[in-house]
Amino acid sequence: MGEALADIAPEIDHVFQGEAESAFLAFLEDRAADEPINRVLPGLVNESLDDIPAPDYSDFFLQWTALVDEATTANGIKRSEIRLPYESSRGCWWGAKHHCTFCGLNANGMNHRTKSADKVEREIVAMSQAYDVNRILMVDNIMPHSYVSTLLPNLAAAEQKLEIFYEQKANLGRRRMLLLRDAGVTSIQPGIEALSTPLLKRMNKGTSLRVNLDCLRHARASGVSLAWNLLSDFPGDDQQNYEDMIEIIPLLHHLEPPGGLGGLSIDRFSPYHMTPEKYGISRIRPLPAYAEVFPNSTDPRLAYHFEGDYNSALRLSLDLKTRMETVIQDWLDAWQEGPPILFVFDLDDNRHLLVDTQRDSQMSQASSALRTLIYC
Known part of the structure; x- marks a missing residue:
């Protein structure tokens, strides 16, 4: 490129x-x-990320103070809402073993390289103090495994508390989610992508519907916010993959919804782009927008995003796509005025109060068996 x-x-x-x-x-x-x-x-390729100096945002904040007052920016964003980007690793430990079919990241190789936990903690705390900004945006493809026993406990025990965003694999258990929260990782992007085990297998995600539902449930219970999307239009998908999601999504309104439904992009360096014939994809070509950006060139080497011809149930059925978009929008609408509640309170050993505001606000006394609803 x-x-x-x-x-x-x-x-x-x-x-x-x-x-x-x-x-x-x-x-x-x-x-x-x-x-x-x-x-x-x-x-x-830098094999030792500890040799890379810390980011220097001093020029940005010099311009900040010259252009705006101490409280806000020109467009009304508060200084406290700024996120300082920081990179603690490169590559992807999951992709090094199982390359997700749609992922075109890591053109330099999937080999996962990490900074030492001490360096990361030292630098993000120093950045926060230097610029009076408490929010850190980790730009890694995925959080390093080793940080579970090093960086996260250190941050949880640290005097200064940060608000951190990190990308994660979706197979996070309850203890891991609580550890993230206690370490100040208040927002994550888990690679959920679909609520269909067959679709997840097509993506080579290494997860399942159950794993993804557990992730949504543990995040809600732990108070960790999510940034995630549902993907569609996969080569070889079938109608039942989407019918199953249309059926289950209305039952999930108490869990945090996706940002929306996004169609597949065939990205350079992804398996879909490198070996399209394996997935039944033909006539790969740059997205039409590149002709607008580079009107005097048709060189496909300029492009990162592509489209191609292949069989996909959702691409062939406007009705199916409309119904998928509708149930997702209903989910998003349910969160417009605040998160719906589905919770069980203990009244005594044999009585429990079920609070369910997913539709009309309602409360009822429930038997012990209904306590299992909190784990659904």
């Missing part, structure tokens, strides 16, 4: 492809020594 951009844009002096921290330093040294430099420079 970098070479293609250089080919169509002579105005660009140099293009770095891949990880550029080390390559950029070498570039500066060569330039200072007046050495010849290639126009397109390959990145150098």
Whole structure:
């Protein structure tokens, strides 16, 4: 992609492809020594992320103070709502074993490289104190496994409390979710993607409907907010995959809804793009928007997002897609005025109060057997 951009844009002096921290330093040294430099420079993979310096956002906040007052930005966003991006790892430990079929991240390789827990804690706390911002946005593809026994307990015990966002695999048990919450990880993006075991198998996600429902339930019970989506239009899907979701979604209004329903994008470096014939995909081509962005070029090397021809039940049925969108919108609407409640309170050993506000607000006394509803 970098070479293609250089080919169509002579105005660009140099293009770095891949990880550029080390390559950029070498570039500066060569330039200072007046050495010849290639126009397109390959990145150098950093095996030791501890050697990478901490992010420096001082210029951003200098501009901030010059443009706005201490409380708000020009568009009304409070300073306290700013999230400081931070990267604690590169690659994906799950993708290194099982590449999700739609994932085009990690062009430099799936090998999962991590910063030491001490470095991460030290740097995010220092950033928070330096810029008076308490919210940290981890930009990793997935949180490192090792942090469960290192970084998270350290943050939970730390005097300064942060609000952290992290991407996660969806197979989080109750204890893991509570540990995340106690460490200040108040928001996560779990790779849920579907509420259908057959669809999840097609994606090579390594999860199931039960695992994903557990994730939604544990997050709600623990007070951890979720950012997730439902994906659709997968090669080889069938109508029953979506009919099953249409049936189950109305029963889940007490759990946090997805952002919406998103159609599949065939991304460069994903299995769908690299081996399309394996999935019955043909005529792969860049999305039409690239012709608008690059009107003088049809070079497919410029594109990251593609489309193709393949069989998909949802793509063939407008009625099925409309019904999927409707049940998801109903779920979102149920949360417009606040999260619905489904909870059981103990009154005594044999009596329990079931509170259910998913539809009309109602309360009833329930038998012991109904206590299991909280685990549904």
